[in-house]
Amino acid sequence: MKKIFLNSFSLILLLLIWGCQFQKNHLPNIILILTDDQGWGDLSLNGNLDLSTPHIDKLARTGTRFDRFFVSPVCSPTRAEILTGRHHVRGGVYSTSKGGERLDMDEETIAEVFKSAGYQTAAYGKWHNGMQAPFHPNSRGFDDYYGFCSGHWGNYYNPLLEHNGNLVRGDGFIIDDLTQHGIDFIKKNYHKPFFLYLPFNTPHSPMQVPDRFWEKYKDKKLSQIGSGGRPNNQNQIDHTRAALAMCENIDWNVGRIMKQLKNSDLIENTIVIYLSDNGPNGNRWNGEMKGRKGSTDEGGVRSPMIINWPGKIPQGKVIKEIASGIDLLPTLKSLTGIESQPKKALDGVSLQPLILEENPLWKDRYIYNYWRGKLSLRNQNYRLDHQGQLFDMVNDPNQTINIGESKPKVLADLSKAKEKWLKEVLVELPVNDNRPFYIGHPSLHTTQLPARDATASGDIKRSNRFPNCTYFTNWINLEDTISWEAEVAKDGDFEITVYYSCAEDAIGSLFEVSFGNASIQGEIREAHNPSEYGASEDRVVRQESYVKDFKSLKVGKLKLKKGKGTLQIKGIKKNGGALMDFRLMLLKRV
16 A cells, blocks of 8 residues: 555656656747848748748748838948847947947846746857957857857858857858857757857858859849849849859758758747848849948948747738847747846837737837937938938838938927937947956956057058957067957956967067066977968958968966056067067967
8 A cells, every 4th residue: 555655656747747847848949040131031931032032931821020121331230239139239249349339247038037937048150259268159148059159251162260269160150050069059959948049150251152052143144133233243233143153052951950850850849030140241122222331320230130939920921010130039938928027128119919819909119220329310201310311111112212301290209309319328338448358357368459459559560440250460579569458357367369370480489468567478390381261262352361370379377367468579579570470369267
């Protein structure tokens, strides 16, 4: 009798445990796919006749899409707004490089919200909201991170990437590789609720794409003309061809993600969102809208936005009400039932009523698009551009006729809202960015300090005017320096590694790494002088820097004290014509 009782008790206990686990596992998973420089018109579902995106089209056909969804004009601001549900200027994001892309430490991210609710979290791709902890994704709620933190990358085939702060070598074409990490994450966490962020970095330049996609486009005659007219030279034509090929590669990888969800029997328990970070990075077809990437006009900030959740979200629904990237966090909290209070007031609103209800009560609103002193705002029917011109976006969606004089009240209302935003929101962005580059923050065991974030003196030059994936060269004067305004977060010993290249005659050269009263010397004992590469993989001549492989040089251990100061590399002895080319310093807490 006792044995039967114990067996019954054990069975009940197992059923209770199983029931709790069952309920936990049926919290909906979330996959957020963000593309880079893909315009609204770069999908066949939106009317582009020159490419085919069947997997993304199916997402829209079996889910809901927003017809007028807006993001910021460029990369890092959009990412900040998606991560926080707040205007990017509130979080200190004002640029795309040299520290201006960093999201303030006191901002709460979407990953932190879902991690606190019991979700497994991962991000694979282009972060672009801060490289050094505490701005690093592992410091912002993501359990697992693989990709690059910079604004763009110079090589898409087997590139140098990072995995949770450790430098690693990528495997194959970068988007295929990032997708595979996403697939592996799904396999590993199929029995747990997860939040997977896939910020892909294409079709951002350099325009590299595998042959299987390029072959379809390399000689393709394009049928549609960009809003600025037909491309007038071969480079512009090939740029469009390459972008479309890259979009088809993205579509193929979206198909891979959806196939894995099906294989893991997770399709009906996973919310999938698909959108882009700004308008197209070229003069290609985009519905004849005015503006492209970098512009606050419609074409620069309108993004595709699809949300798919079979059985829960209507199929084939098209929502005409305007919405924005700042709405994603509150929307996902509503859909998943998370009731946590935000640490700061959100600018976004939950779109759940628009998604789930037939005729929701919905008030008109203003959506603001700001970049480098230019502010445009949109309500349901009108856009006020950064020059104060008013456009009827229902009857004139391409912004061809300024109707300010004929609609004085509308003009006055939008102008008043614009001034209010400038005085109440933009003022939160400091005039001077005094945030240091942090070293040794306890949330991550390594600190990367790339050439991108450094200041060089004298004749030292960047390899390109776009700093994100550059290195320093022309170190011909011994007295020239490379430095960062930094802050050591906590006392400690750090192993210093410098990534360099140099000619044979530089062997025996000496340099010093210093911070405050601490310093250590390094000696170049081995030449490493590889050629730049990337041109042979590019489908179009790039604007950004070419890349080369740099050699790691372990300088030694340096004891650093907590506090602010200048971290500097200076020459001690220079043999030959130049000291070295410099790409990166890595500091590892030991």
